[in-house]
Amino acid sequence: MTMIRFEDVSVRYEGTARPTVDHVDLAVPEGELVLVVGSSGVGKSTLLGTVSGLVPHFTGGTLRGRVTVAGRDTRTHKPRELADVVGTVGQDPLAHFVTDTVEDELAYGMESLGLAPDVMRRRVEETLDLLGLADLRDRPITTLSGGQQQRVAIGSVLTPHPKVLVLDEPTSALDPAAAEEVLAVLQRLVHDLGTTVLMAEHRLERVVQYADQVLLLPSPGAAPVLGDPAELMAVSPVYPPVVALGRLAGLTPLPLTVRDARRKAAGLRERLDGVTPPERGAAPAAPEERDAAPAGRWWRRGRKEPAHQGAAATGARVQGLAVRRGRVEALRRVDLSVAPGETIALMGRNGAGKSTLLSTLVGLLPPTAGTVRVGGAAPHRTAPRELIRRVGLVPQEPRDLLYADTVAAECAAADHDAEAPAGSCRDLVAELLPGIADDTHPRDLSEGQRLALALAIVLTARPPLLLLDEPTRGLDYAAKARLVTILRGLAAEGHAIVLATHDVELAAELAHRVVILADGEVVADGPTAEVVVSSPAFAPQVTKVLAPQRWLTVAQVRDALEDLDG
Known part of the structure; x- marks a missing residue:
């Protein structure tokens, strides 16, 4: 019927x-x-x-x-x-x-x-x-x-x-x-x-x-x-990592599940046996390596350096943090440090305290106990005009940042507020998600398009500390790949990045470290490969298919096969 x-x-x-x-x-x-x-x-x-x-x-x-x-x-x-x-x-x-x-x-x-x-x-x-x-x-x-x-x-x-x-x-x-x-x-x-x-x-x-x-x-x-x-x-x-891995390895018919891929990937595991995946540890690149690292196109194109460029070395430190939200103890005894050039993925079940931690770093919530410092200043006691030069937040609801009637007006306001050359924000929107018309009202955008616009608005100011709450919600794989490229470029310049995300594939692609929260406490903090490989809940698909080998992404496997075929 x-x-x-x-x-x-x-x-x-x-x-x-x-x-x-x-x-x-x-x-x-x-x-x-x-x-x-x-x-x-x-x-x-x-x-x-x-x-x-x-x-x-x-x-x-x-x-x-x-x-x-x-x-x-x-x-x-x-x-x-x-x-x-x-x-x-x-x-x-x-x-x-x-x-x-x-x-x-x-x-x-x-x-x-x-x-x-x-x-x-x-x-x-x-x-x-x-x-x-x-x-x-x-x-x-x-x-x-x-x-x-x-x-x-x-x-x-x-x-x-x-x-x-x-x-x-x-x-x-x-x-x-x-x-x-x-x-x-x-x-x-x-x-x-x-x-x-x-x-x-x-x-x-x-x-x-x-x-x-x-x-x-x-x-x-x-x-x-x-x-x-x-x-x-x-x-x-658009297709998931398990399908990408199947395409790369020539598996037929294409596997749609990790179980099916594991059964068909025995030959691939044999080819990769003895090959060590590149490690992406917690320590960011040294300053001289960051200077030599390739950056994305948009922030290098005819742009004057903002007045707060020297703050690009700003990190953050949280010690003994506790936060109460009404009757709920959202965070307790949280210690966390974020170094310049480091990308950290905050993970954990819904309600674990990830968004609350980001809110304290951007000054929206005061600590109930403990200390929060961003570039040496307490965010909740810092004037907004000064704070925006230190930290930027892309919230879960991108519409919270959108006020104008058109995409062009939103971008023009972002350029003005960030003292950036005209067109900087608009170029970034095009980089993240091509095809959005200037005269489109933000309410007429899809969720993914609204997120791309909100990301562009915050990234235009190039904040030394960038906070993103579920940044891939509504983004397809191509848009996510473009976002990863942009964030890697920012990290290479020395910007500190903290992502609150349930997207295990994003964490595998981007994060130096993974911090897992549970009931408001940090229960794991370490290099991405160590934390996600040992966690059935947070392991990416490639890790599950190729275990016990420690591969995280299809790109790692592709590079290794190209070297082997050399």
């Missing part, structure tokens, strides 16, 4: 030169998990929005063709008239909430549909247990971490038991363990209840192995292709 049908569907927004999605003609069967794959800005969110009715009823634009869900035409049925059939979670969970506490949010959708109180109570309890939210049931939603909010948003659409779930980046803010729990729940819904799941996700390493089919959007406006996951991963412009 067909659950979702697209009949020659195109969507075009006012002021755009071409349709965002075009000539979509396909059917999604009942009880399948379909993964929507494509680069940032290719139209994945728009395609999902046509199923929930948000496009065009909420977003505007012109929808041509016909989308039906369980026989209902989404052009003639508004989102509230589809609520009993379609449950939707967008990229921004905060925009999803209508109540104050976790338990009330889980019950709200069922109340709107008029379900009996005993049914509501049972389903709330089931969902609390399914998503690991039982301990948070009475918590105000505003006090939760980004990942916890994501789980609440997913839970709120599960409780009404819809026939179709539409999920846009559902695991982007979740730690690896929480992501596995959510995906296991989705699998159970698909297999046991026949729920149809349509999901877009950039972190394909987490989800592609669960997909019954992949819906590939090759490029903006190009007709999507629906088919077998392994076949489409062989031609997709």
